[in-house]
Each structure stands twice: as structure tokens, then as C-alpha cells.
Amino acid sequence: MSVHQKCKFVAEVSSNHHQDIERCYEFIEASARIGCDAVKFQLFKIDKLFAPEILSKSKTHRSRKQWELPESYIPLLSAHCKKHGIEFSCTPFYLEAVEVLAPHVDFFKIASYELLWDDLLIACAKTGLPVVISVGMATELEVKHAVAVLKSQGCTPTVLHCVSSYPTPHNECNLATIGYLGKLLDCPTGWSDHSRSPAVIRRAITHWQSSFIEFHIDLDGEGGEYAAGHCWLPEEMQPLIEEFSKIREIDGEPGIYISPSEDPDKLWRADPSDGLRPFKEIRSKF
Numbered sequence: 001m002s003v004h005q006k007c008k009f010v011a012e013v014s015s016n017h018h019q020d021i022e023r024c025y026e027f028i029e030a031s032a033r034i035g036c037d038a039v040k041f042q043l044f045k046i047d048k049l050f051a052p053e054i055l056s057k058s059k060t061h062r063s064r065k066q067w068e069l070p071e072s073y074i075p076l077l078s079a080h081c082k083k084h085g086i087e088f089s090c091t092p093f094y095l096e097a098v099e100v101l102a103p104h105v106d107f108f109k110i111a112s113y114e115l116l117w118d119d120l121l122i123a124c125a126k127t128g129l130p131v132v133i134s135v136g137m138a139t140e141l142e143v144k145h146a147v148a149v150l151k152s153q154g155c156t157p158t159v160l161h162c163v164s165s166y167p168t169p170h171n172e173c174n175l176a177t178i179g180y181l182g183k184l185l186d187c188p189t190g191w192s193d194h195s196r197s198p199a200v201i202r203r204a205i206t207h208w209q210s211s212f213i214e215f216h217i218d219l220d221g222e223g224g225e226y227a228a229g230h231c232w233l234p235e236e237m238q239p240l241i242e243e244f245s246k247i248r249e250i251d252g253e254p255g256i257y258i259s260p261s262e263d264p265d266k267l268w269r270a271d272p273s274d275g276l277r278p279f280k281e282i283r284s285k286f
């Protein structure tokens with residue numbers, strides 16, 4: 001990976017916020033502290049997420065109402081992100097959420113479960129904001145269709161390969177899909193991680209040239225989704241982000257440059273007229 005292809009790290013808070021605005025602020029601050037480029041939340045309402053037939057029969061699904069992020073938090077979270085120099089994003093799970101989010105987010109993220117919903121894709125694209133999509137569980141035709149819908153609205157999305165199992169077994173990550181998606185779709189590509197594996201993150205970036213890494217974050221192991229096993233703690237992800245920041249610094253930009261540290265020695269090279277060091281112009285001044 002080279003510095004001219006910077007990989008964006010995005011911390012996904014998901015449903016680990018406990019509907020507590022102060023805890024939400026802590027997620028933003030932690031994400032900024034460990035070097036993330038953006039932090040992402042989810043905006044859903046249970047009665048607009050699941051069909052009534054499911055909610056009437058499933059207490060488990062009804063209980064997820066406690067995971068809803070209040071709409072009133074959105075401008076507050078956006079302002080807190082600006083305060084800490086980090087981008088704010090959110091996944092809309094109902095059409096009205098797009099209108100709620102548009103004035104406040106830096107980009108939209110569409111979840112893999114909603115990838116087939118053209119109306120949602122179109123609503124996000126029409127805002128003119130960048131759109132990121134995850135393609136877990138989708139067929140090639142479904143992915144191509146979703147990208148075509150977005151492109152028809154003037155939006156070229158960033159397309160994230162992901163495996164929508166929580167956590168994802170290493171032998172099912174199939175990171176080669178990242179490269180395949182890039183060639184197939186002519187879009188920026190990346191990895192939405194559910195593996196919680198440093199090796200997977202490294203491979204996605206260094207070999208498959210991911211320009212975007214999304215990972216689920218929890219603060220303390222007490223979030224609603226942490227027990228499932230796919231959420232990173234800040235101290236687990238921070239070394240990886242720092243590692244790739246150093247790689248970008250080491251790689252530099254393509255081209256031939258005289259580095260500041262070597263500039264004083266330029267004239268101490270062999271003079272082309274006689275092959276002796278240094279250049280004649282400084283010999284008499286030595």
C-alpha cells in the first residue's frame with residue numbers, strides 16, 4: 001500500500017451506544033484518539049426495520065427497540081465529530097432517515113441487508129453525498145444492479161466486501177473478492193470487517209489495496225453487540241491504524257525526489273568533468 005492510496009478507517013458504533021448520548025460522545029472521542037478517519041452510527045426504528053409478522057411473534061426482535069438511536073442525537077453527534085476532527089456517518093434503515101441525516105453526515109453507508117432496496121439507494125444518491133455500500137450475501141448480479149442504480153443517479157459508490165456473519169471465520173473471508181469487485185465495478189473498494197483479526201485487516205490493505213476499512217467498535221465490552229464476538233476494542237485497533245499511518249509515511253509519493261536530509265550532499269558527488277568529488281564549484285571554498 002502506498003501513501004497515494006490512503007486507507008480510510010471507519011469505526012462502526014452499531015448498537016453499542018445504550019441510547020446514552022454521553023456514551024456516544026465517548027465513542028467519537030475514542031475513535032478520533034486511535035486515529036480513525038470517521039465514526040459511524042445506525043439510524044433505525046424497529047417497526048420500520050422488521051415486518052409486523054416478525055415483531056408480533058418474536059420477543060427477541062421487539063427487544064431491539066432498546067438499540068434504537070434517537071433522531072434527536074444526530075445533530076449533536078455531528079457537532080461532536082466536528083469538534084474532534086473526525087467525519088460523521090450513519091446508516092439509514094428507513095427512507096425518512098435519509099432526510100434526517102443528510103444535513104449532518106459526511107457520507108452515507110448502506111448495509112448489506114438493505115442492498116436490494118432501490119428506493120433507499122436512490123434516496124441516498126440524490127443527496128449528492130458520497131455513498132458506501134456493503135455487499136455481504138449479495139450475488140454478482142445483485143451487486144452490479146445496486147451499483148448501476150447508484151451510478152444512474154450520478155453516484156459512484158465505495159463498495160465494501162463483507163461477510164455478514166458475526167464473527168466471520170477466517171476461512172470464509174475470501175479477501176480476493178475485494179480485487180474482483182474493483183475490476184468488475186470500476187469503483188473504489190474495501191473491507192467491512194467482522195473477523196476481528198489483525199491478519200485479515202493487514203491482508204485487505206497491503207495485498208488487496210483496500211481504500212476503506214470499516215470495523216465494529218465497543219468501548220469496554222459492555223455494548224449490546226460485543227458478546228457476539230465481532231467488535232474491536234479501541235486498544236486492539238489502535239496499533240493497526242498506527243502501523244498503516246507509518247507505512248504511508250514510509251512509502252511517500254511516487255516520483256524521484258531529493259530528500260531534505262540528503263540535500264547537503266548534492267554537491268559532494270563526483271564532478272562529471274573529472275570524476276572527482278566534490279563538484280568543482282565548492283572545491284575552492286572548502
